[in-house]
Amino acid sequence: MEIFLQQLINGITLGSIYGLIAIGYTMVFGIIGMVNFAHGDVFMVSAFIAMIFFLLFTTVLGVSSVIMALIAVMIIAMVLTGLLNWAIERVAYRPLRGSFRLAPLISAIGMSIVLSNFIQVAQGPRNKPLPPVLSGTITLMERNNFAATISYKQILIWVVTAVLLAGFWYVVQKTPLGRAQRACEQDRKMAALLGVNVDRTISLTFVMGAALAAVAGTLYLTYYGVVNFSDGFTPGVKAFTAAVLGGIGSLPGAVLGGLLIGLIETFWSGYFSIDYKDVAAFSILAIVLIFMPQGLLGRPEVEKV
Amino acid sequence: MATAKTTSGPGGSIAGAARDAILAGVVALGIFGPLVGLKTEQNMQNELVITTRWGLVAIIVGIVIAGRFLLTTTIWPAMTRNKLRDKPPATAGEVAFRARLARWFAPTGLVFLFIYPALMVYFLGFQGSLKWVDNFGIQILIYVMLGWGLNIVVGLAGLLDLGYVAFYAVGAYSYALLATHFGLSFWLLLPMAGILAAMWGIMLGFPVLRLRGDYLAIVTLAFGEIIRLVLINFRELTNGSAGISSIPKITFFGIYSFDVSAPNNFAKVWGLAMSSAYYKIFLYYLILLLALLTAFVTLRLRKLPVGRAWEALREDEIACRSLGINTTNTKLTAFALGAMFGGFAGSFFAARQGFVSPESFTFMESAVIVAIVVLGGMGSMIGVALAAVAMIGGTELLRELDFLKAVFGEGFDPDQFRMLIFGLAMVLVMIWKPRGFVSAREPTVFLTERKSISSSLVKEGHG
Amino acid sequence: MSSVLSSEQTPRPWTADPVLTVEHVQMRFGGLVAVNDLSFEVGRGDITALIGPNGAGKTTVFNCITGFYKPTQGMLLLKHAAGDTFLLERMPDFRISAKAKVARTFQNIRLFSGMTLLENLLVAQHNRLMLASGMTILGVLGMPSYKRAEKESIETAKFWLDKTGLTARADDPAGDLPYGAQRRLEIARAMCTGPELLCLDEPAAGLNPRESAELNTLLLDIRQMGKTSILLIEHDMSVVMEISDHVVVLEYGVKISDGTPSEVRNDPRVIAAYLGVDDEEVEKVEEQLDELTEGATP
């Protein structure tokens, strides 16, 4: 029971991070039908930005409140990562819009190589550890020397994720921007004819996806306390798995998929073997796609002849 | 800036371009400021400390501003002018020249490939030729072969396979395991590795080839990762991340060995000075022949019903089904054949390195091979070969930029920038030529005249 | 009902030896019943037209016949002249073309646009060539038997290029053809599979009057050859009336009329369906007709 509870808590925490990244994949796929391979690395860069500013605030500027520092860092990371993704879209994807379908995909793979190697060159190849922050835990249950605990960090991650998702949901459902996004998703040409600024909507979609990835990056950094230039790929692929599992193009699906992948991973490690946890995640991706290609909450694709 | 003024029309656009350039500079400052300007390093106590590099940031931002300004004022207007200006129709001489170039390119290239090691030895001696035969020749040819193998799947059948490296790994590990455990010869294991890889291709392909669109790409990616992770974790068989070492060398068809200690060592038998160059030259010709086998089979199959069915599948799967083509089987043959060539290349790779580990079979490897196929122009053998030369040869050349140390100081390691430049090149080539280097399609059969087909009509497949 | 009355008056030759018998076919997409309880016959050697307003379910019927959709209910029986019979609803799509010999064209043309006309027509002969190439193995070795088979296939292709007036463009990519020529090429491609039944989805759509007339000649030609029966969907009434032997009319997925062109033309339900009269008026017209017929035959 304790183990179960503990894995549940860990799984939801990890799943929140995956879910936040997955939204970026799903939104971009929904609006321009492109698998944004560089998104995992955008997430990694955001974690680096967070790491740098956290250091700047705590060691150089001497901000003593960790919570204040974290909030400031997160906002800065959201802004700067949004800017980065905006620039990437302008430079690497927009010129290819409407051309050969594989071109943006290859461009995105190239961009992913560029980002991780840029960080390696600019910040060095070694791990970047932060001093531990918010290290307290709350014990929920204890038996036979095994305690199920929830750490302050985990609570922080849950709260931040919930608040941001709520805000994000509001933007997508209730604002003109969200409406423009949904219009572009349905039919980009028609939306343009009706006066929607398609280019701007797509740009803002990239910015929003990056901002959420930056939240995930900050939380990831807080949770694990360390980041490396190669940390983009695996969380990126898993978040993508989450997006597909939930039904690519569906926002609630991305969050649900993220939680499921997080839970699968932690439960698999907890009950079976930690070795094969990634194999489990990828196998589930393959099985879901083979038997339920539309994902859990996605719309089935009809083959019109 | 006189040219800029004349080309960009009203003077206001110079101000516009300047504003635009400043904006780009601000964006660059936002991105590069923290990431480049604030370098984090671990000090003696293993704590991260920040060192600043504002000078470098200033240089980068300056380059971005200047580049953007030049782009909007000079380069883009020039490019649109070129596009707008009606190209004079190619003269008969030009057309003939182009046709001759196309006709002669492949044979000349082939001859060059066959005499390349001899040239290297002639000019640089056996020891000096090592690097050029091994790091360039063999390395590039491996990727040419992988590109040609994947070209069957992606370029001809239009199925996007992002896990091709899995079959490369199957081939490599088949050879590594069977050769080290049972001492079987390369010449027996080469076909076996190919068959095993093809079987894996069929096994993995069968459930997933029904999938449409990007889903196929993602499932193949997942399979590629699963195979790599299994190689890491199935330690009893694969020795995990440590990999398998001392994989036997390939023999000269069992007649000569290249092992230094063997009695029938090539150099000993012929009374030559000991050098690893003989083995490398032998390997060079071996991979060249393997790659040419791939090309030969592909070119042959393209003209057969199965090859035409692949291309038809890429164009329109539903139409194929309406014509009685069993699309699942057709896709499976493409998948299995591509996998087989991947398996051949894999076993060659294992024998050449003498060592395999899961490190060599990451997603990046698959991505590089897909990039070679797409950059080359889907379906074009020459294009794929050119892309492999440009991308792999180019990045290998970057290793040679030691003179940059003189410019940037001893601490500067040009090797670091290799992959960064590789990625940038991928993006730039795609923007410059989204259809790849050689995009026109050659018809497989003709009644009166062979005319190549413009890339704008050729579909890219759906998967 | 009037249509029933008229059907009793005239002979129905297509029921004697139908190449295709559609029985009680229903196709349902979720809540939408696109085709309901549809039965009709396609006579051997006939040109049968399937007509109806937009969205009536005509293409859906084609998709059921050619296996792209599995009907939710009903039976589709195909009978070759040689006597073999096939239950199409139980066969996967590519086997329907390969074994039952049903070929089709598509409402929104589906050519292999990056391949030449000749290549398009060779792909259509895939199964025959595949056998001749010994499932590729003999072909790779360059066996003469395969060479011969390929030559024959090219002859077949030439024959149909000639019939459709496309010989001059044999080496051009299909995507470069003008619209009307693409429609003809699609028919040529379907004919290269050697079909017993040819299903054409709006072959005259978007053609100019001259092209439309050429199409009529082509279809009559195919009928003349005697091997292939034609089922066609068409909106252009002049084409339908001119060349078809038998017309089936659908509306909202239900058959509302079935008979010779002249019968169908005069069927008030068809007139109503095409003129968009609402149901009340149809009933009124029917009543009047009934009165008339009763008056005429006391």
Ligand SMILES: Nc1ncnc2c1ncn2[C@@H]1O[C@H](COP(=O)(O)OP(=O)(O)OP(=O)(O)O)[C@@H](O)[C@H]1O
């Ligand atoms: N795959 C599908 N899923 C859901 N509904 C479908 C599908 N295919 C067809 N329909 C619906 O079935 C109905 C009949 O469509 P169909 O294409 O057969 O009409 P049609 O008679 O060919 O019309 P048109 O003359 O416009 O071609 C339409 O309402 C259409 O929306």
Ligand SMILES: [Mg+2]
């Ligand atoms: Mg229709």
